[in-house]
Amino acid sequence: MSRYRLSPTPAQEAALSEHCAHARLVWNLAVEQHAHWKPGRKSAPGFAEQCRQLTEARAAFDWLRAGSIIVQQQALKDFAQAMANFFGGTHRRPAWRKRGRAEGFRIVAVGPGDVRRLSRNVGEVRIPKVGWVRFRWSRAVPGGVKSFRVTCDRAGRWHVAFAAIPAPISAPGTGEIVGVDRGVAVSAAVSTGELLNVPGLRESEEKRLVRLQRRLARARRGSNRRAKVKAALARLKARQTDRRKDWVEKTSTELARRFDVIAVEDLKVRDMTRSASGTIDAPGVNVRAKAGLNRGILANGWGRLVARLEHKAPGRVVKVDPAYTSQTCNACGRRAAESRESQSRFRCVACGHQANADVNAACNIRDTAPGRGVAARGGSGLPGPANREPQPELLRSA
Numbered sequence: 001m002s003r004y005r006l007s008p009t010p011a012q013e014a015a016l017s018e019h020c021a022h023a024r025l026v027w028n029l030a031v032e033q034h035a036h037w038k039p040g041r042k043s044a045p046g047f048a049e050q051c052r053q054l055t056e057a058r059a060a061f062d063w064l065r066a067g068s069i070i071v072q073q074q075a076l077k078d079f080a081q082a083m084a085n086f087f088g089g090t091h092r093r094p095a096w097r098k099r100g101r102a103e104g105f106r107i108v109a110v111g112p113g114d115v116r117r118l119s120r121n122v123g124e125v126r127i128p129k130v131g132w133v134r135f136r137w138s139r140a141v142p143g144g145v146k147s148f149r150v151t152c153d154r155a156g157r158w159h160v161a162f163a164a165i166p167a168p169i170s171a172p173g174t175g176e177i178v179g180v181d182r183g184v185a186v187s188a189a190v191s192t193g194e195l196l197n198v199p200g201l202r203e204s205e206e207k208r209l210v211r212l213q214r215r216l217a218r219a220r221r222g223s224n225r226r227a228k229v230k231a232a233l234a235r236l237k238a239r240q241t242d243r244r245k246d247w248v249e250k251t252s253t254e255l256a257r258r259f260d261v262i263a264v265e266d267l268k269v270r271d272m273t274r275s276a277s278g279t280i281d282a283p284g285v286n287v288r289a290k291a292g293l294n295r296g297i298l299a300n301g302w303g304r305l306v307a308r309l310e311h312k313a314p315g316r317v318v319k320v321d322p323a324y325t326s327q328t329c330n331a332c333g334r335r336a337a338e339s340r341e342s343q344s345r346f347r348c349v350a351c352g353h354q355a356n357a358d359v360n361a362a363c364n365i366r367d368t369a370p371g372r373g374v375a376a377r378g379g380s381g382l383p384g385p386a387n388r389e390p391q392p393e394l395l396r397s398a
Contacts, residue, residue: 002142002166004123004135006150006158015130016150016158022067023075023105024097026054030079031096047080068128074106104151115141115162125160135160142166154234169256169312178259179366180305181325181358182267184296185343188251188305189358191366196251198300199243201236209236240299248301252308256316262309263369265322269303320368329353330363 008016034044045053054072058065064072085091107127114126123137127150142164149161179191188196201209212233219226255262273294278284310317328335329348339348346357355363 002139002164003159003161004138004141006125006160007134007136008130008158012130012133013158016127016133016152017103018067019071019105019127019130019150020103020152021099022064022072024099024103025064026072026075027079027094027097030076031094034083034094047076050076050079070107070109070128071105074108077108078106100154102151103153104149106147106149108147110146110148115145117141133160153238155238156231156234157238168314169253171260171313171316172258174260176259177261177263177366177369178255179263179362179364179369180255181362181365182265182300182302182305183358184293184300186358187247187300189356189362190255191359191362193356193359195356195358196247198247200299201240205236205239209233212236244299244301245304248304248308252305252312255309256313259316261316261318261369262313263318263320263365264306264309265325265365266319267302267322269297273297318369320365322365325364325368326357326361328364330355330360330367 030050033050051073054076058069058072079094082091082094086093115123117123117137118134119137121137122134123141124132124134125148126132141162145162145164147163149163151159151161153159181189183189186195187198190196212229216226216229216233219229275287275294276284276290277287284290306317306319324335327337327340329339329346329351331353332348332351334348334350336349339346340357341347342357344357345354346360347354
């Protein structure tokens with residue numbers, strides 16, 4: 001999607017908030033209807049039946065009738081698609097929507113006259129029952145779009161995203177394969193020796209974040225002071241998120257343009273960032289340390305980087321088993337945990353090869369990709385980790 005920053009007037013912002021409230025209500029009612037459904041019971045109402053119920057609700061409630069039928073019906077359509085994705089096994093079950101979190105609505109049947117350009121940096125989009133809303137024309141709007149989505153983040157910023165699938169980036173045709181090792185201290189280590197890091201908050205911003213968190217802890221729930229502190233925190237977090245997204249877009253584009261094949265570890269990020277708190281009967285251990293690790297993983301955008309690589313270089317991203325890639329010497333193939341001397345230092349106990357630990361792992365990921373140097377070093381040449389057992393001659397020399 002192509003996203004642009006909206007600049008609504010106060011009256012338009014109030015109307016957009018009403019649209020978000022209508023979409024959230026309709027979505028949550030659909031979730032409630034499906035929440036108690038189980039296999040074997042009478043089927044939950046489908047999209048057509050829910051549209052009929054929506055018509056009855058609009059006739060009964062003035063507040064709902066004052067809203068746009070396009071926004072409300074599209075919320076039901078989005079829910080039907082979400083349920084189809086859930087039953088297809090590609091997404092999680094649709095959950096409740098909360099006010100102030102992931103606010104937005106979709107407009108369909110967009111015509112060529114619904115988007116226009118006013119000047120070099122200003123455009124307008126027509127939204128039902130709101131009128132023409134200005135947005136920053138940061139780049140050309142894709143042609144032939146049929147729908148767009150209006151969203152509002154926690155920082156109170158409005159955006160419009162036009163539904164358009166961009167063309168993938170063409171491979172350079174050089175035959176080069178690159179390995180990418182994702183980490184916490186180093187966001188992405190490339191087998192070429194590059195160490196890439198997500199730009200986070202500056203030192204002054206980190207101190208301000210701590211101060212705001214302390215104020216939030218002292219503020220009374222429901223007070224105006226607490227609302228102001230939460231808004232300031234949201235703006236600071238949004239700045240951090242924007243920098244991470246910008247880094248992911250630039251890094252994924254650069255890798256897709258430079259290399260024919262991109263090898264990454266097949267990491268289950270959702271499982272890796274799951275809470276370790278446990279339950280009352282079986283409480284977890286090292287919960288605080290695990291929470292810090294989870295924050296580090298999410299802050300480095302592991303999942304988003306691979307997702308954007310797959311979008312920009314479809315068919316050219318290879319996922320390999322991450323087992324022992326950080327313990328295997330890329331020079332001789334010796335696998336030993338003691339070779340990883342520290343987070344950043346790797347020194348093979350067999351051949352003495354020294355390298356940055358993350359770059360060494362990235363080289364193993366590259367060589368584990370199908371058709372690479374695993375076969376040349378005595379491996380099978382099949383997709384799999386560079387985790388061969390130590391060779392006897394290397395053990396005697398160690």
